[in-house]
Amino acid sequence: MRDVLYLERMEQAEALLKPQRVEVLRQLAEPRSCTEVASRLDQTPQRVYYHVKKLVEVGLVTQVAERRVRGIGEGVYQAAARAYWLSPRLVGRVAPRGDDLALGYLVDLMEQVQADIGALDRAAPELPSLGVSGAIRLPPERRQEFFADLRATLQDLFTRYGGAEGDPFALVVACYPKETTDE
Secondary structure, eight states: EEEEEEOOOOHHHTTTTHHHHHHHHHTSSSEEEEHHHHHTTTTTTHHHHHHHHHHTTTSSEEEEEEETTTEEEEEEESSSSEEEEGGGGGGSSSSOOOOHHHHHHHHHHHHHHHHHHHOOTTTSSSEEEEOOOOOOOOOGGHHHHHHHHHHHHHHHHHHHHHHHOOOOOOOOOOOOOOOOOOO
């Protein structure tokens, strides 16, 4: 089972639009038969099988085993991933992309990060990564100065570590306005 499955096909997204299928998918985090899922969800095995069959067709669930129960073959199924990310490309672009200071550019950037992470081989023994998050406060008159400092710092890192040797890594930095909450 993968950690993340990045969904780029419309039929995959459509399969997840039915709340019953999402519940079946959750039950299949562990390998189970349709009869076992039906018992947990208080539904008929036939109804669960209908949903499992659709989830298998679109690649969100796989059959991992088959066993004999009273002489009849019964499939054992498992979700293909622990989490599913829907690509924003499923909706498509409504307007042209702005410059690198536009929020639309950040959405595109986050989509690329999702696609990259979804494509990683989760069976690899080591996936070194780093995540950093924090909050800053910028007075309006210092925003451009901050953006220039940030751009210069990152450009320096790209220059020092952007050679042709070594393992490739992606570096993404996002800076966006945050709504304030009264605490």
